[in-house]
Amino acid sequence: MLVFVLKRIAGGILTLYVIATLCFVIIYFTPGSPLTGERNVPPEVLRNLERAYNLDKPLHTQYFLRMKGYLTGDFGLSIKYPGKRVDELILPAVPKSFQLGSIAFFVAMIVGIPLGILAAARQNKLPDYVASSVALFGIVLPNFLLGPLLAMVFALWLHWLPVAGWPEDFSIEELLKVILPAITLSGIHIAYVSRLTRAGMLDVLHKDFIRTARSKGLDERSVFLKHALKNGITPVLSYAGPMAAYIVTGSVVVEKVFNIPGLGQHFVDSALARDQAVFMGAVLIYSCLVIVFNMLVDIGYSLLDPRVRLT
Amino acid sequence: MSDAAVEGRSPGQLALRRFRKNRRAMVSFWLVLAVGLSTPLIPLVSPHDYRSQTLERSKQAPSGTYWMGTDTNGRDLMVRSFYGGQISFAVGLLATAVSLFIGVGYGAVSGFLGGKIDGLMMRFVDVLYGLPNMFLVIIIMSLLGRSFLIVFMVLGCFSWMTMSRIVRGQVLGLKEKEFVEAARGLGVTTPAIIARHMLPNIVGPVIVYATLTVPSVMLQEAFLSFLGLGISEPQTSWGLLISDGAGALNPIRIYWWLVIFPGTLLALTLFCLNAVGDGLRDAFDVQQR
Numbered sequence: 001m002l003v004f005v006l007k008r009i010a011g012g013i014l015t016l017y018v019i020a021t022l023c024f025v026i027i028y029f030t031p032g033s034p035l036t037g038e039r040n041v042p043p044e045v046l047r048n049l050e051r052a053y054n055l056d057k058p059l060h061t062q063y064f065l066r067m068k069g070y071l072t073g074d075f076g077l078s079i080k081y082p083g084k085r086v087d088e089l090i091l092p093a094v095p096k097s098f099q100l101g102s103i104a105f106f107v108a109m110i111v112g113i114p115l116g117i118l119a120a121a122r123q124n125k126l127p128d129y130v131a132s133s134v135a136l137f138g139i140v141l142p143n144f145l146l147g148p149l150l151a152m153v154f155a156l157w158l159h160w161l162p163v164a165g166w167p168e169d170f171s172i173e174e175l176l177k178v179i180l181p182a183i184t185l186s187g188i189h190i191a192y193v194s195r196l197t198r199a200g201m202l203d204v205l206h207k208d209f210i211r212t213a214r215s216k217g218l219d220e221r222s223v224f225l226k227h228a229l230k231n232g233i234t235p236v237l238s239y240a241g242p243m244a245a246y247i248v249t250g251s252v253v254v255e256k257v258f259n260i261p262g263l264g265q266h267f268v269d270s271a272l273a274r275d276q277a278v279f280m281g282a283v284l285i286y287s288c289l290v291i292v293f294n295m296l297v298d299i300g301y302s303l304l305d306p307r308v309r310l311t
Numbered sequence: 312m313s314d315a316a317v318e319g320r321s322p323g324q325l326a327l328r329r330f331r332k333n334r335r336a337m338v339s340f341w342l343v344l345a346v347g348l349s350t351p352l353i354p355l356v357s358p359h360d361y362r363s364q365t366l367e368r369s370k371q372a373p374s375g376t377y378w379m380g381t382d383t384n385g386r387d388l389m390v391r392s393f394y395g396g397q398i399s400f401a402v403g404l405l406a407t408a409v410s411l412f413i414g415v416g417y418g419a420v421s422g423f424l425g426g427k428i429d430g431l432m433m434r435f436v437d438v439l440y441g442l443p444n445m446f447l448v449i450i451i452m453s454l455l456g457r458s459f460l461i462v463f464m465v466l467g468c469f470s471w472m473t474m475s476r477i478v479r480g481q482v483l484g485l486k487e488k489e490f491v492e493a494a495r496g497l498g499v500t501t502p503a504i505i506a507r508h509m510l511p512n513i514v515g516p517v518i519v520y521a522t523l524t525v526p527s528v529m530l531q532e533a534f535l536s537f538l539g540l541g542i543s544e545p546q547t548s549w550g551l552l553i554s555d556g557a558g559a560l561n562p563i564r565i566y567w568w569l570v571i572f573p574g575t576l577l578a579l580t581l582f583c584l585n586a587v588g589d590g591l592r593d594a595f596d597v598q599q600r
Binding site: 023026151268287 | 445446449450451452453454455530533534537538539540550553554556557560561562565567570574577578581582585
């Protein structure tokens with residue numbers, strides 16, 4: 001286990017290095033300067049600005065300085081907010097995005113799996129149709145549409161839930177703010193997880209060991225939950241890795257819809273303002289999140305299925 | 312049946328017959344065709360214009376004059392929704408064309424050459440698969456600017472990988488088939504073998520996958536535009552319109568029409584295109600990989 005974690009961390013660092021390099025190269029070769037924008041900057045001022053941001057130096061020096069910065073924990077300076085360091089700008093936003101992503105991940109699993117089991121148990125009966133309609137809704141309503149719709153109905157019209165923001169403390173009132181963003185972000189994944197569970201369960205239920213379990217006189221409940229589920233859930237587990245990446249991407253949208261001061265806003269704002277250092281910082285932190293999520297998913301996979309060796 | 316001569320039917324005709332019998336797919340097909348055709352028509356026949364702004368008429372509810380209401384800048388939402396649909400459809404189709412072009416070419420070359428080159432080419436596809444696709448698109452979009460051309464080119468350039476895998480697999484299998492060998496034995500040239508004997512056999516899976524690429528690309532375009540990284544004003548698309556509607560959400564008054572109309576059009580289109588794609592897959596009997 002320890003060896004696996006160390007290996008994955010080493011691999012993760014390598015991935016981060018490749019992403020940082022790729023990002024840097026793309027940014028470097030993009031025409032136009034991020035400093036000029038719409039304003040008319042006198043040439044002397046521009047030169048001084050370029051010096052301050054190391055933009056006057058040749059490619060390899062800039063690259064070297066940037067990578068050295070990352071190694072020493074210096075993420076560089078923001079262009080849009082002069083004088084602000086990138087880490088003090090974006091690091092406070094990371095926990096909110098991480099919480100949102102983890103909650104959505106668990107909601108997708110906790111709602112999707114039972115829905116899929118139910119659909120498999122009552123194949124072609126009412127629960128199956130309910131589950132497949134939910135799945136259909138999840139697929140037809142992308143998160144940027146589902147979010148505004150939910151906000152409109154449950155927050156603005158019915159006044160049941162708060163319309164925006166993220167909890168500041170653990171009071172009930174504040175915690176209610178989690179519900180709509182979590183549903184929005186997990187919607188499509190609930191759909192996929194329930195479909196995968198249903199298909200996996202139906203596949204397993206035809207196997208011989210299930211017949212054996214039934215002929216032993218086990219009740220349906222144990223057959224489903226003890227014998228079938230462990231094997232039927234495998235497709236869901238292999239979806240969990242990609243799902244983590246989708247959730248991270250989706251959180252950008254959900255944070256925008258519900259006005260959550262997470263990493264997504266910095267990501268989009270810096271992309272629009274071409275605030276290079278902030279943008280690269282946000283991309284690297286997002287990559288980190290995806291790598292960590294994937295590692296946790298793989299560990300969870302091996303705990304549930306001993307046949308899977310962590311390598 | 313007794314006196315009618317038995318007609319030979321090509322696999323394509325058989326697939327078409329099976330598709331016609333699929334009710335859900337047929338209804339979806341006509342629906343999406345109707346939406347697609349009305350996107351250029353409605354802005355043409357409407358008395359309103361997609362870009363003329365009148366701030367006094369901002370955010371009016373649907374009425375006899377403005378059937379779908381007006382947007383934040385007082386523009387007719389119906390014209391804008393359908394005009395935006397034009398752009399969404401155009402992005403979907405053009406990006407799919409780009410991905411088709413790259414994917415089929417790449418896959419056919421890889422499969423036909425085989426051996427080490429094939430292995431190398433497919434490893435490259437694996438690497439592209441492993442990268443966080445949407446993030447790369449966002450990075451490139453934010454740096455290259457936000458025009459219609461860039462949106463569909465970038466989206467097309469990032470959605471050809473599955474297509475190339477499908478085509479490569481098919482070509483690899485067909486290369487060993489007896490009828491290809493027979494053609495070669497008869498002295499048919501390589502380009503003719505590819506054109507006459509291989510392409511007709513891979514058309515099915517290619518059509519099926521292309522149909523499913525269209526909604527996925529449209530979804531990605533809407534996602535980008537929603538974040539402000541795709542299509543930009545005064546042009547519009549469904550994603551951008553929904554983003555405007557989401558931005559106008561406030562506790563005092565609900566401007567539901569700003570979200571509902573473009574949202575319904577988008578959801579309907581996505582649903583129908585997926586249903587048509589699924590129908591075609593069943594009709595052509597393509598194995599899902």
